[in-house]
Amino acid sequence: MTLSGNVERGYAAQAPALIAQYDNVPSDTIYAPVRDLFPVAPVRVLDVGSGNGRDTEWCAALGYDVTAVDPVAAFVAETMRRAPAATILRDRLPRLRSVRGQYDLILVNAVWQHIDTADRPEALARLAGLLAERGRMVLSLRHGPGHPDRPVAVINVDATVSDAACLGLRLLRRKETGSLQEANTAAGVTWTWLVLEKGAQA
Numbered sequence: 001m002t003l004s005g006n007v008e009r010g011y012a013a014q015a016p017a018l019i020a021q022y023d024n025v026p027s028d029t030i031y032a033p034v035r036d037l038f039p040v041a042p043v044r045v046l047d048v049g050s051g052n053g054r055d056t057e058w059c060a061a062l063g064y065d066v067t068a069v070d071p072v073a074a075f076v077a078e079t080m081r082r083a084p085a086a087t088i089l090r091d092r093l094p095r096l097r098s099v100r101g102q103y104d105l106i107l108v109n110a111v112w113q114h115i116d117t118a119d120r121p122e123a124l125a126r127l128a129g130l131l132a133e134r135g136r137m138v139l140s141l142r143h144g145p146g147h148p149d150r151p152v153a154v155i156n157v158d159a160t161v162s163d164a165a166c167l168g169l170r171l172l173r174r175k176e177t178g179s180l181q182e183a184n185t186a187a188g189v190t191w192t193w194l195v196l197e198k199g200a201q202a
């Protein structure tokens with residue numbers, strides 16, 4: 001089985017606990033390193049790997065037109081419950097087959113570590129294709145150990161930035177942060193936030 005298959009089973013098994021846990025830190029605190037680079041609402045936002053729908057609900061409340069996508073049925077149901085005006089799809093990277101249109105902001109928060117290394121070029125190209133001209137993509141990249149039931153693969157940030165540049169995505173920000181979760185801080189988890197913009201000179 002692929003990394004992705006194991007990841008989805010791990011999330012499905014723990015979904016009730018994770019749905020509660022993901023509200024420990026509010027969206028505006030989580031996105032503080034990059035929030036100033038969000039395009040002004042109302043524009044189209046795609047929340048990839050939306051988890052419990054925390055950020056989908058937050059973006060909808062800010063006036064964005066939000067589409068959310070996640071492969072885990074329990075997360076999709078919870079996102080539908082808390083963000084009824086959003087479009088919610090059950091789907092997964094790298095293909096995102098059911099996602100249509102062009103987005104001005106794509107959020108990929110705490111997801112990239114779960115994408116098989118071999119699938120990342122296709123996933124990045126698909127996301128680049130879903131960005132509108134001058135649209136921005138926010139990626140938070142996790143470093144360090146994962147939960148044993150939700151496997152992770154190492155992320156090479158320089159390679160990610162370089163692959164993005166080849167797709168016409170210019171780096172607007174790269175910021176290293178610690179974890180906002182006590183247990184992950186203790187485990188040595190850190191993050192790199194990237195904001196990439198489509199269409200500018202790479």
Ligand SMILES: C[S@@+](CC[C@H](N)C(=O)[O-])C[C@H]1O[C@@H](n2cnc3c(N)ncnc32)[C@H](O)[C@@H]1O
Pocket residue numbers: 004007008011022048049050051052054069070071072075091092093094108109110111114115
């Ligand atoms: C750590 S959670 C983050 C959830 C949410 N973005 C947040 O910040 O709270 C990772 C999410 O990625 C989703 N996920 C796992 N594999 C995925 C894939 N191949 N494509 C899209 N989402 C995926 C999981 O179902 C889960 O909701």
